[in-house]
Amino acid sequence: MFVDSRSSLKISWRYSLLIFIIALLQLCLTDHAKSKKYNWDSKYAAIVVDARTGKVLHSRNADSKLYPASLAKMMTLYLVFEDLKNGTITKKTRVFMSRNAAKRPPSKLGIKPGDSLSIEQAILAIVTKSANDVATAVSETLAGSEEKFANRMTKKALKLGMKDTTFKNANGLTSVGQVTTAADMAILGIALQKHFPHEYHYFKTRSFIYRHQRITNHNKLLGSVHGVDGIKTGYTNASGYHLVSSASNNNDRRIVAVVMGERTSSLRNIQMTRLIRHYLPDSSRGRLNQKNISKNQKIASLVLPKPAPKPKPAPKPTFKPPIPAFYTILAPIPKSVPIKSSYKTIVPNWEKNPLAMSSPTGWKIQIAAINNEEKAIQLLKKAKIKNKELLASTNFHTEEIIKNGSVLYRARFTGFPSKGSAQRACRVLKKRKFDCLTLKN
Structure with missing residues (x-):
């Protein structure tokens, strides 16, 4: 039987087109299923707060409980700054990397077990690279274990008024029961500025050198959006893309803005930039300009954390070496004569x-x-x-x-x-x- 070649090619072309259409439909259905499985709208939350008055200028799902991701490191650094202020550690105190800390997944600095870095280097590594291994090593150094440090983090959060936050680790990696809200993160962002004005400058760090390697900051708004001077990025698969930002206008107006659960880092940065540019002009020293805020927008007062009290200097211990019994037997010692004994x-x-x-x-x-x-x-x-x-x-x-x-x-x-x-x-x-x-x- 003779088959026309042109007819055969026509059938083959139609068959290929049909296969392509079926594959395209499957891809669309898969994407739709994924979008239903991962409901990004349920993850998204945002808040903008006037850092001087505590007025909430913008709020969306601000009280929804979400995974904190690396925003948890803000509290890790809060406690580091607290210990520096109390004098229990110094910037030169060594942080040793345990095997447990070294096993943490990226982002990490990659220090080998048994090696160490200073507290100041640890601060910079957490601020810029958001190093999970360093955050865990810091927690073990300050508290003996990450679990004990996480308990201290949660207690401090409650004390600051972060009523919906629970920490399970120092790095923010997804853990059952570790949750926070955009409102609570705004409180923490304000507390870091008010309680540690001399340490807050670390959040402005755009890069630092560690062992001949330049480590750059994940926060791309630094240096690109006018007025932004920190604070912290965050991301895990479960949380989406987070960012807490502080921005000021000639040191006269200041806001703290939080965006959580965005789909990509680019969308997160775009949304944060919009919020800053829209609401920074509306912040003020004690007065709120409501001209650009819709009538339906709730304006609530966020309770600002009180400054931490100045630590009292620990009394210097006085040691009185015991006097051997035979001294008192042989002769009494006049009170005016100091005892010099080895x-x-x-x-x-x-x-x-x-x-x-x-x-x-x-x-x-x-x-x-x-x-x-x-x-x-x-x-x-x-x-x-x-x-x-x-x-x-x-x-x-x-x-x-x-x-x-x-x-x-x-x-x-x-x-x-x-x-x-x-x-x-x-x-x-x-x-x-x-x-x-x-x-x-």
Whole structure:
């Protein structure tokens, strides 16, 4: 049977067209199904607040509970600034990267377990790169564990008036029960400015250098939208794209705006820019210009957080070395004559370090005797991380002593069953650039 080639080509072309149309319909149906599955409108929320008066200039779904994503790091930094202000840490305090922190997914700085960075470097890494690994490492340094730090975050949120916020971690990665609202994030944005005016400048950082690498800020509104001077971006698959922004007009007017749950970072930035340009001129020092606000727009008062009280300086400890009994037997000591003795008072620091043994036995080693307890503890942690197998069965603690009128903190590991095991540990530690001394309990 003879088949015309032109007829065959015509059938083939029609068949191809039919396949293309079917594929296109399937794609459209799939996109429609996805759009129904991920209802972005239910995620979107926004609020604009006059930072000077607490007046709400714009609000949409501002009380809807949403995943905070990296906006949670605003509270992480709030607590870091609080500890800096209280003097419990300094900008040079070392933050050691644990294996747990290093496992956090991107965005991350990528520091290896056992390595460290300063508190100031950690602040910059969180502000710019929104580093999840660094946020977790900071929480472990300040509270001992991320869970304890998250509890502290939630307590602070309630104290600031963030009534609908619960934190489960320091980095904002999606976790069951970790929620916040746009209104609560506005409160936190205002609190960061009012309570820490000397630290707030970190949020303006557009880039910084870390180990010869330039780290740029995820917040693209810095330097591109007039008046914007921070604060923080955020994103996870579950949350959508977030942004909290602060903007001022010649230091005369200031607003804090929050956009949460946008579909893309571009839409988020466009919407934030619109809100800032529309509402910044309506903010004022104590007065609200309602000329450009619709009649249906609710204007409510947002309770501004009170400034944190100035911490009282801790009283300096006074140490009175005990006088050996034979001194008092031999002769009374006149009150006017100062006692100069090399007698040492040893105060084991069990309460401050729960990891320390309550009744140490056997042998122990000492890796330092320095005048800073925090540095002594950090040195112990570093030695433990870098020599995990060697020191697996040991516990560490600090001991406070008086030597020549100065306070020193001995950094010690306990739990060695024999002198030989303690000496072997010292030999390994010395090869790894640690000082070491074996002692019997």
